[in-house]
Amino acid sequence: MTSTSVFVSGANGFIAQHVVKELLSKGYTVIGSVRSEAKGEELKSLVKNDNFSYEIVASLTEEGAFDEVLKKHPEVTVFLHTASPFSFSVEDVEKDLMKPAINGTLNALNAIKKYGPQIKKVVITASAVANFGFGPHFDAEKVYNEDDWNPITYKESLENSFFGYFGSKKYAELAVHDFMAKETVNFDISFINPPYVFGPQAYVVKDKANLNLSNEVINRVVKLSKDDTIPAEGSVFVDVRDVARAHLVAFENDETVNKRLLTIAGRYTLDTIANIINRYFPSTTVPKGDESRNDEIYKNVHKYDNSRTNKLLGFEYTSLADTIFDTVEQIYNA
Template sequence: MTTDNNTTVFVSGATGFIALHIVNDLLKAGYKVIGSGRSQEKNNSLLKKFNNNPRLSMEIVEDIAAPNAFDEVFKKHGKEIKIVLHTASPFHFQTTNFERDLLTPAVNGTKSILEAIKKYAAETVEKVVVTSSTAALVDPTDMGNANLVITEKSWNKDTWESCQANAVAAYCGSKKFAERTAWDFLKENQGNVKFTLSTINPGYVFGPQMFADSLKISVNTSSGIISGLICSKVGDKFYNNCGPFIDVRDVSKAHLVAIEKPECAGQRLVLSEGLFCSQGVVDILNEEFPQLNGKIAIGEPRSGPSFLEKNSCKFDNSKTKNLLGFKFYNFKDCIIDTAVQMLEVQIKN
């Protein structure tokens, strides 16, 4: 991938699991990157990780849910930013105030970044990519419907009220409403902005961290499933999480293809390389890592495929795969690469 080297990309939430890979891929492809992080400390840490690359700079956006959260960034850099990748959104389940902690920040963050573009960069920004989720396509109840096939046209059917049943439903709802906000904004502001919009809708995102030392601080919610199983004990029972999966390296690559391939404009790109369940992860850990075999949970070996057949909806993202035109990491390689890094960090600690 080559660029004219004058193209500036703004990445919101640049310190996140997916975003760090995106920043790395953008820099390798010759883009100039402006990222946002929540504090000077986080921003300095990121800049240091990228060896203070002169093509990378950082701005502080303390709270994406605050009104006009991105105004200062676009006031300052709006005339140079051509591409916006909006990756910042809350992803955790540690709350009972779903509206305050999940729904409102996700929607407001999307709204405020698009409003800032309209105010300060309407003539400059040409492409916007919003990092959404398969959670915007299907609600948690339908996730378990084995007769359902989800495609790029599917939408989570929960309402603002019904998605507040629990934290998982609220997170899924937050992705739906944030994505809807983006598409609605574009429709309503057709004459006021010139950018095209694409969304990236990944399933559970596994794969190695961009920088292994990130694991010492915290682990993203999806990768937490793998670290939990690595730390399990023989005989432990575990919850058999299941759903579509994708490798973080493919999620990052998809963001770059989305900005470079004109056919991706106006599309929802659903990232899944098939279904996974925790049992499948445990099987790989026990088979591929002699140091874990006999020390961690076993569950019911090789029962994963039949479990998924009965307990998960299906995904047909053939349209996305054709548009993107590259092969995704398979499940085994993705899990092995994730676990190798986790075990190295564990051993070093």
């Protein structure tokens, strides 16, 4: 058991809730930031653990957003920054996606520098889209790894919210690298870069009408009827519980300092997901998938080599079958 206190920003997010759960199971004390008292109380009622408390940070992007919270908690020695604004339905890409992602992250780092001198480890929840080229930058032959950067320019990022999402992840992470190069700080930093994150919610699903964006991929298949056509789509994925474990490895293992952990478990197609659902849930309405077209679909899926990350993590990823089973079981039983 440990008496270490860990701060988790955006604690009620999909990944963050799993991080909180994992930390508490390991005996850490957790302080989470949420946007409102209602969200904090809801999370507290789900977590049901005396080692968890919350603080309200109404807006990540207001200057000094984390200052008061860190002044109040001098016991915190680890800061996990999982909070990030995210929506594809934005009116102003720069104002609503790019600036909040960049400024929210820099607000956290500036607060740690000024008011958290005792904080020794910082982990940033980044994204594999900061590594991968998408859209016009997709390269079917390239094997992407931890050192790669999405070639999207800042100007391109502003063209639409889809590009804005890729840009926000890339430029928020670059802002951190820039900050670390320029500033003198007491802490070490690591990055977690997951692709599509699948898996069950950490706690009860209250509203399954719309799951987090990644799990909507699975939910879309779940909602299909026998006569529906399965779209020819695929990508790379990781289980949310593995992403949570990676956050702990990132601050517990000194070998991860300054490293980008590209947490990818494998590839999937919607056909494969449909067949896993049919295998485990025979009464489902989901049509059978046609996996004979997987190879064709995979031609448009990123190739990758994350062996350096996997060596540092030291655990086996959850399989696609287990991830889909656990997710779909929760959807059906919610």
